[in-house]
Amino acid sequence: MxxxxxxxxxxxxxxxxxxxxxxxxxxxxxxxxxxxxxxxxxxxxxxxxxxxxxxxxxxxxxxxxxxxxxxxxxxxxxxxxxxxxxxxxxxxxxxxxxxxxxxGAEPPWGMLSGVRPVKLPTRALAAGATPAQAEGMLRDQYHVSPLRRHLAVTCAQASRGVQASLAPQEISLYVGIPFCPTRCAYCSFISAAGSANRLIPQYLEALLTEIDAAGAAARQAGKTVRAVYIGGGTPTTLEADQLARLLERVGTAFALAPGTECTVEAGRPDTITREKLLAIRAGGGNRISVNPQTMSDPVLAAIGRSHRAADIRRAYALARAVGGLAINMDLIAGLPGDTPQGFRQTLEEVMALAPENLTVHTLALKKGARLRQEDTPLPTGDQVAAMLDDAWAALEAGGYAPYYLYRQKFMSGALENVGWSRPGYVNQYNICMMEELHTVLSLGAGGVTKFVENGVVRRMANPKYPQEYLRTIDTIRAEKAAWV
CATH class of the missing domain: 3.30.160 (Double Stranded RNA Binding Domain)
Structure with a gap:
């Protein structure tokens, strides 16, 4: 235009x-x-x-x-x-x-175009507004639809609850493992797949030195870690002994707050083994993801996943057998070959497993995604909206509540990603990171640290690619040693 x-x-x-x-x-x-x-x-x-x-x-x-x-x-x-x-x-x-x-129609989020729509009602609630008044503000000033403004205010209330529980010296910690068995067709994240995984041993050694430097600086400044999130990529691409070393080093380098939340993205069921789950639990991990994205085998094949729905069920049962781990499961609305009926069947099957958390994403086609480059036919925006509306109704009826959300560019139907939780299982890291409630220290390739001071956010980025990270690890380690 x-x-x-x-x-x-x-x-x-x-x-x-x-x-x-x-x-x-x-x-x-x-x-x-x-x-x-x-x-x-x-x-x-x-x-x-x-x-x-x-x-x-x-x-x-x-x-x-x-x-x-x-x-x-x-x-x-x-x-x-x-x-x-x-x-x-x-x-x-x-x-x-x-x-x-x-x-001739208004989009579901009205005028709002940013990543973090929850910040608006959060500010309103902090200033003394009631939830109804916060919804009215979203309606009158930004033309947000009834369902979306209710969703935003509900998440704002969850954010306010976590914020009230944070101590001034607390931070959160992100550790990036940018490796996957294969690259999904919708993915635009910085991750190395296949033969590039030969870099893992060298990458892990460099990462451990960054953890040591950052942890020493945090201890000297009196900082304690409220929540740890090991993401990627697929962290369970690491072997069990490598996961054990990583978690042990995080636990010794940093001062962890009592009852620290520790999430490890297991993600791909084709990377989950009993030995890895035991290593995660022994290392202090108490939350994992087992992410199907869909329970349709044809859709899994269309997005380049090497596993099938049976593998998801197997990995989930294995995690339950190991015990001691709250489980999140991710779904994506709008995948190629999917339909509202197919997405509903996926949702019903996943809800029957009763994970503690369930995150419903809307497909976002970034520039680096193969689906966008190949111009693959996808469900329409109206079909994706129907998928999300079904999810909203089913999850609320099933005892889940929305607790965090964010939006991205190039999302189907200009919709949103929403995390849903059963009572008592809100993921604190997700809220702290998305709503920028306190400093999130990010380690590893692609990590972007957010320093939050008096409402001002300052960023410090690590190199995106594993090879570049390895070449510059001495500089990165020095920066982390002085980050406070």
Whole structure:
């Protein structure tokens, strides 16, 4: 879509709104003047009393015009942060309303285009709003649909509960294992598959030295670890003795808070063995993932998984037999070859297993995913929405409650990913990380540390790829030794 701006330069905010409303379009800033088709003119003018955003959208031979105003006095010249936020919101609202006139329908998340919609109701609740008032804010200011605003407020209440339990000196810890047996067709994460796994022994040795450096710095600063998350990739690509070494080193390098939550993504059932589960439990792990994504064998084959539904059932039964491990299971709505009926059958089968947590993802096709590169046919946005609506109803009826959510670019139907929990099994790390409640120290290739201080988030990233991580481990170790 051709974009023309007058009186402002808010490219990013407008582009995010464009991506939400017209996901197949990409922004273009032409040198030619406006007056054609498939274009947006968006202006912002400042008067003595009112500031006005005006959107003129031309699409398929028709023109849609909307304008929104904000009082000039609400845009203080001595507070550029507030002024910029309100300017962006006013511009986005004008564009949004013109687009809704064009499309004839509103997206489920309304005007919201960010990754963390729960932050808005969380702030409202912290300021003294009731849940009903927080929902009203999402309705009136952002046009969020009834189901999604209820979902966001419920997750905000869970976030507030975890936040109230955090001690000032506590942090969370992420440890990345960027290796998988094979690469799934929807995956865009930085992970090495197949023959690249020969790097694992060398990678593990380097990672242990980073753990030592970061742990020593954390102890010196008086930091304790509230939650540990070992993710990837597929951490259970490691052998049992390697998992044992990794968990033992985390436990000795860092001061762990009493009852530390420790999650290990077992993920792929074709990597789960009794020996690995015993090593996880002995090393302090108390939560794992056994992630089917789907219980349909044809859909598993379509996404490049080497296991089948029977392997998922076997791995789950094995984890239950070992005991002492809360289990999460991930599902993805919108996979190739899936249907609302097929997704419902998957959900029913997984719920019958009674995992403590169940995360329902919406397929997001990032640039590096094979499904996007091959232009594979996928369920429509309406079909994916039906899958999620079914999941919502079934999970609530089955005693699960939503506790965290996030959104991504290029998601089917502009929907969301939601973590559901049985009572008493909320994953604290997921909330702390997604809602940025405190510092999350990230180790390993691809890890991005988030320092959270007085509401300000500062990031420090490790190299993305295992080979680059190994080449620069001395520098990484020095950075971690001084991270506090």
């Amino acid at each position: 051709n974009l023309y701006f007058t009186g402002h330069g808010e490219k990013y905010a407008v582009e995010q709104t464009l991506l939400t409303l017209f996901p197949q379009e990409r922004p273009v800033y032409p040198d030619t003047p406006p007056g054609g088709d498939n274009e947006l003119e968006l202006s912002f003018s400042r008067g003595k009393t009112w500031c006005t955003a005006r959107a003129t959208l031309r699409r398929e031979g028709r023109t849609y015009t909307r304008q929104c105003r904000v009082q000039t006095s609400q845009l203080p010249q001595d507070d550029p942060v507030v002024a910029t936020r309100l300017t962006r919101r006013t511009l986005q609202r004008a564009f949004y309303l013109a687009a809704v006139d064009c499309l």
